[in-house]
Amino acid sequence: ALITLRQLLDHAAERGYGVPAFNINNMEQGLAIMKAAKAVDAPVILQASRGARSYAGDIMLVHMVQALAETYPTIPICLHQDHGNNEATCLSAIRHGFTSVMMDGSLEADMKTVASYDYNLDITRRVTDCAHWVGASVEGELGVLGSLEKGEAEAEDGSGAEGELDHSQMLTDPDQAVDFVQRTGVDALAIAMGTSHGAYKFSRKPDGEILAMSVIEEIHKRLPGTHLVMHGSSSVPQELQDLINRYGGQMPQTYGVPVEEIERGIRHGVRKVNIDTDCRMALTGQFRKVAMENPAEFDPRKFLIPAMKELETLVRDRFERFGTAGNA
Numbered sequence: 001a002l003i004t005l006r007q008l009l010d011h012a013a014e015r016g017y018g019v020p021a022f023n024i025n026n027m028e029q030g031l032a033i034m035k036a037a038k039a040v041d042a043p044v045i046l047q048a049s050r051g052a053r054s055y056a057g058d059i060m061l062v063h064m065v066q067a068l069a070e071t072y073p074t075i076p077i078c079l080h081q082d083h084g085n086n087e088a089t090c091l092s093a094i095r096h097g098f099t100s101v102m103m104d105g106s107l108e109a110d111m112k113t114v115a116s117y118d119y120n121l122d123i124t125r126r127v128t129d130c131a132h133w134v135g136a137s138v139e140g141e142l143g144v145l146g147s148l149e150k151g152e153a154e155a156e157d158g159s160g161a162e163g164e165l166d167h168s169q170m171l172t173d174p175d176q177a178v179d180f181v182q183r184t185g186v187d188a189l190a191i192a193m194g195t196s197h198g199a200y201k202f203s204r205k206p207d208g209e210i211l212a213m214s215v216i217e218e219i220h221k222r223l224p225g226t227h228l229v230m231h232g233s234s235s236v237p238q239e240l241q242d243l244i245n246r247y248g249g250q251m252p253q254t255y256g257v258p259v260e261e262i263e264r265g266i267r268h269g270v271r272k273v274n275i276d277t278d279c280r281m282a283l284t285g286q287f288r289k290v291a292m293e294n295p296a297e298f299d300p301r302k303f304l305i306p307a308m309k310e311l312e313t314l315v316r317d318r319f320e321r322f323g324t325a326g327n328a
């Protein structure tokens with residue numbers, strides 16, 4: 001059955017574990033994630049971006065997740081809207097059967113312009129009221145994702161966000177976080193601590209200067225009962241970069257968020273950990289391998305089966321390391 005984010009994260013907080021939230025766009029991603037979850041008895045967050053909804057179509061996406069829930073009746077699943085940009089995106093998701101939405105008011109609805117605090121507060125409170133009336137959960141975001149190393153805020157499309165922004169605005173302010181959670185009533189809060197979306201987060205293994213995990217500890221001290229969310233939390237594993245590049249890919253060397261830093265976050269109130277890039281890399285690495293090793297192959301299943309296997313291995317590892325395993 002589908003459960004809400006609140007139900008899932010309350011349980012995670014009680015028992016001190018974190019839950020990876022994997023982005024999905026298609027059946028193969030869903031099947032691989034559920035297979036891993038079943039193998040280690042982990043609850044699951046499946047999240048769909050606006051892009052995923054238009055790729056698969058709302059009806060296809062929701063029925064697919066319901067089919068996954070039917071296939072794996074012992075595994076709780078939360079279906080979450082990732083980075084909802086306005087009321088329409090969030091409410092239409094709920095209407096289609098999503099049990100949770102992210103209202104990302106850190107950027108304006110164009111997802112390019114950095115929003116004012118008042119805008120974020122107002123739109124997040126309105127969406128939270130509506131969602132709670134009908135039993136869905138809400139994740140808000142305070143602070144702007146982006147690279148402390150490059151001094152760049154990041155828009156949803158991965159390009160630089162518009163608006164004047166200094167280093168400190170790219171880290172969530174703990175006092176503002178207290179005010180935001182109290183006044184919006186959100187179920188979970190995404191915070192900014194120097195991560196960005198995509199593969200190119202850091203040009204070296206991150207230290208406390210460019211990945212400010214201390215911000216999480218500060219916020220958790222002030223808001224011990226609030227479920228914190230880390231975005232941009234792919235680890236961009238070296239072995240997946242190598243796999244892609246060994247088979248004709250051209251990904252420049254890059255560094256993601258080390259899994260041990262995420263584990264540290266989980267010890268300080270992080271309950272939801274967003275991962276998309278690593279999953280994309282797992283699939284694409286195997287597509288490339290099959291394509292190069294067997295150029296005569298044209299049955300898509302011959303590409304998709306090893307790709308799903310690679311994704312399943314990755315997902316299982318995160319369930320184990322985040323402590324999600326054994327908690328379904």
Ligand code: G3H
Pocket residue numbers: 023049050051052082083197198276277
């Ligand atoms: O927030 C970004 C996620 O990785 C989703 O990406 O908008 O290309 O589906 P997408």
Ligand code: 13P
Pocket residue numbers: 023082083196197198199230231232233234235274275276277278
């Ligand atoms: P990654 O690009 O690091 O996987 O982050 C995904 C994310 O934050 C989705 O909201």
Ligand code: NA
Pocket residue numbers: 047080081082083102139274
């Ligand atoms: Na989200």
Ligand code: ZN
Pocket residue numbers: 083197231232274
């Ligand atoms: Zn995100």
